[in-house]
Amino acid sequence: MSAPQAVSDHTSRRLLARLAHAQTTGRYPSVVAGLVRDGEPVWFGFRGTPEVPEHDPYDVQYRIGSITKTMTAVLVLQLVRDGRLGLDDPVSTVLGDVGYADRTVRTLLAHSSGMQSEPAGSWWERSAGLSFDELAAVNDGSGGVFGAGERFHYSNLGYALLGESVARLLDTTWWEAVQEQVLGPLGMTRTSYLPEGAAARGRSVHPYDGTLVDEPATDTGAMAPAGQVWATAADLATYAVFLGQGHPDVLSVDELDRAYAPQAGAPEDGMRATHGLGFQVFAGGSGTLAGHTGSMPGFLATCLVDRKRRTGGVVLANATTGYSPAAVVTELLTELEACEPTLAGPWVPSSGVPDVLLGVPGVWHWGNTPFVLAMEGSELVARRDGVEAYRFAVTDEGRVVGRSGYHAGEQMHVVRRPDGTVGHLDVATFIYTRTPYDPTAPIPGGVPG
DSSP states (O other): OOOOOOOHHHHHHHHHHHHHHHHHHTTTEEEEEEEEEEEEEEEEEEEEESSSTTSSSGGBBBETTTTHHHHHHHHHHHHHTSSSSSSSSSTHHOOOOOOOTTTTTHHHHHTTTTTOSSSSSSGGGGGGOOOOHHHHTTSSSSTTOOOOSSSSOHHHHHHHHHHHHHHHHHHHHHHHHHIIIIIHHHTTOOSSOOOSSSSSSOOOEEEETTTTEEOOOOOOOHHHHOOOOOOOOHHHHHHHHHHHHHOSSOOOOOHHHHHSSBBOOGGGTTTTTOOOOOOOEEEEHHHHHHHEEEEETTTTEEEEETTTTTTEEEEEEOSSSSSSSSHHHHHHHHHHHSSSSOOOOOOOOOOOOOGGGGOOOOEEEEEEEEEEEEEEEEEEEETTTTEEEEEEOOOOOOOEEEETTTBBEEEEEEOOOSSSSSEEEETTTEEESSSSTTTTTTTTTSSSO
């Protein structure tokens, strides 16, 4: 049960101790975890009773539950990117007149549609799946609990609508689309719709006897886009690499950044957790962790990435309840950073100042507040008291556009005097001048008051 390690023996032991604590405290029959950094697996660990003796535990499938939703979201975001679907389009444009079809793609992805959490009828996670027509027939839109866009309310049913929309637009099944447009490009050959080959059995642990009860492994039919998929720890680690750095044939880093941007959240969660376009975002690590948790009868799972630290973690367990797998991943990533911190990227000299920015690097003032603007690689970075405030990049069209901070998305206009020297900088009416309150510049130039 060994796996290649790219961390020291000391770090590996501390990580395994964390996993052992979770397995014991959570009473997991088995649990497998993996960490990635800079696009590569660096550690795998296993604790418990092997589900498939003599088989590599990192190649044993577990059910990943709602991590499946992120795969559905990736397909939707590909359609948005390709102009075949709009985030603010109601899904009626694809599905026609079915229950909740007036909800927009954005609200369904972010769980802010106001829909009920579960479909009507027998609990879908433990029942034989229905066709989409059968599902739509018993969910006519009358079970909504909030107004559309009113607040965050997790809805598994909403992902059935998204999955069917994907299938119809691509003229295929939802699962075939996942295979062709997500798993194939990423090389995830041990991820499947139903268990294939070596797979763990879903277990429920009796709360008092400590005995195990087998859980069902159903085909959830039209609800599959919400939680059907099975995967190995090795495959899920590959998926974590994609979530951290993107893939040219799936979604780019910029597209993932937009997917991780908070869209909805519950008041009781405060700033601890929000939901993006199909992805959960938690406070932790270097600031935020993005990905998703998952559960199905007999299984718990989590896949989270820390974009700034270029790390990610996955956990798979065959238990209905127990120690939070999100907490396990967070603890493992914290331990990794404490033992072997991520190295900052190497400084490289700038290739020069683009023509549109000639004369700009240096000290500028917004009113009486100084900022130092300097080239860092190909971007212009504004720092206040040494702390990055804004970042700008020159587009292919020669525009200077904000990349981060308050000025993100805004254009910087470099206003030059008749002799070509720079008089001031204008970013959406924020005027930056070489001296505080330069009287020759627009407001906030001149004398205060």
